[in-house]
Amino acid sequence: MAAEPASDLEFRAAEPEKGSPRPLRALASGGGSMCLEHTLPGEAAFDYNTISISANYLLERTKHRPAIGIVCGSGLGSLVDHLKEREAFPYEKIPNFPVSTVAGHDGQVVFGLLNGVPVMCMKGRFHSYEGYPLWKTAMPIRVMKLVGVNSVIVTNAAGGINDKYHVGDVMLIKDHINIPGFAGNSPLVGKNDENFGPRFPGMSNAYDKQLRQEAKSVVKEMGIEESVHEGVYVMLGGPSYETVAELRLLRLLGADAVGMSTVAEVVVARHCGMRVFAFSLVTNKCIMEWDSDEEANHEEVIAAANARKHHLQELVGRMAARMAQ
Numbered sequence: 001m002a003a004e005p006a007s008d009l010e011f012r013a014a015e016p017e018k019g020s021p022r023p024l025r026a027l028a029s030g031g032g033s034m035c036l037e038h039t040l041p042g043e044a045a046f047d048y049n050t051i052s053i054s055a056n057y058l059l060e061r062t063k064h065r066p067a068i069g070i071v072c073g074s075g076l077g078s079l080v081d082h083l084k085e086r087e088a089f090p091y092e093k094i095p096n097f098p099v100s101t102v103a104g105h106d107g108q109v110v111f112g113l114l115n116g117v118p119v120m121c122m123k124g125r126f127h128s129y130e131g132y133p134l135w136k137t138a139m140p141i142r143v144m145k146l147v148g149v150n151s152v153i154v155t156n157a158a159g160g161i162n163d164k165y166h167v168g169d170v171m172l173i174k175d176h177i178n179i180p181g182f183a184g185n186s187p188l189v190g191k192n193d194e195n196f197g198p199r200f201p202g203m204s205n206a207y208d209k210q211l212r213q214e215a216k217s218v219v220k221e222m223g224i225e226e227s228v229h230e231g232v233y234v235m236l237g238g239p240s241y242e243t244v245a246e247l248r249l250l251r252l253l254g255a256d257a258v259g260m261s262t263v264a265e266v267v268v269a270r271h272c273g274m275r276v277f278a279f280s281l282v283t284n285k286c287i288m289e290w291d292s293d294e295e296a297n298h299e300e301v302i303a304a305a306n307a308r309k310h311h312l313q314e315l316v317g318r319m320a321a322r323m324a325q
């Protein structure tokens with residue numbers, strides 16, 4: 001029997017209220033220079049026991065015992081609206097959980113049956129631009145792990161860099177480019193917790209080949225091959241969208257779609273041995289020409305996600321059924 005969960009007050013660190021993200025405080029570091037709060041080495045990731053408290057809170061309140069987790073990207077929360085025997089837990093109520101502050105991210109952990117398969121869903125994710133350190137944006141993945149999840153479906157809204165991609169297309173992610181990681185900003189920075197995984201996890205097979213094969217056959221069954229691609233996702237910190245020069249650089253680097261999420265979750269999922277299937281919905285075509293007057297915006301991202309929700313619900317549902325076999 002799991003330990004009685006402590007009250008929210010006892011364990012919840014100070015978090016921003018919904019809609020009012022905590023500002024990044026500039027603090028003096030040892031050398032007298034300034035550094036941002038989320039880069040301070042002192043802010044250690046939650047340890048195994050702290051994450052167990054969040055997991056136990058959920059395990060004690062849901063009858064479901066899912067092995068599959070789903071992270072819903074911007075505007076993709078409806079992926080989990082049709083779960084049977086649904087049980088939802090607002091992030092605010094879960095000890096130690098961050099809160100969602102972005103439009104299109106509701107802020108609920110939702111358990112239920114998807115095509116008869118028990119799943120645990122994040123209806124809303126966290127991003128570093130909200131003021132959270134990367135480890136905290138990915139902390140729900142560790143909660144999933146302690147709930148019993150061993151495979152995750154990670155989804156996102158992304159800008160299409162590849163000029164063959166159109167709004168509404170799906171990109172099965174075959175690899176990522178971790179731009180924050182190039183600068184040493186990883187969700188695994190700090191003392192390694194062996195309870196979760198090794199100090200130096202490999203990432204060359206981050207996106208499970210067999211699950212990608214399954215996805216391709218699902219896409220065929222659904223008859224949507226023409227609008228589905230396989231490609232490389234690049235993560236930037238945001239929240240500003242990219243300049244034309246940045247997008248041209250990302251294209252040169254081999255990126256097909258760009259976003260501000262997913263990579264930290266995938267790194268943490270792989271660190272703790274989970275299988276990962278991930279896809280991007282292309283919600284906007286990236287602006288690659290300097291003479292264009294267009295600009296990316298979040299409203300168009302949400303609208304594009306909404307327009308494709310039925311296909312995506314079906315894709316996720318069929319994948320969950322295959323992953324459960």
Ligand SMILES: O=P(O)(O)O[C@H]1O[C@H](CO)[C@@H](O)[C@H]1O
Nearest residue numbers: 073074156157259260261301
């Ligand atoms: O990656 P998700 O959460 O789907 O959201 C994407 O959409 C937002 C920008 O419109 C950014 O948060 C970007 O990462």
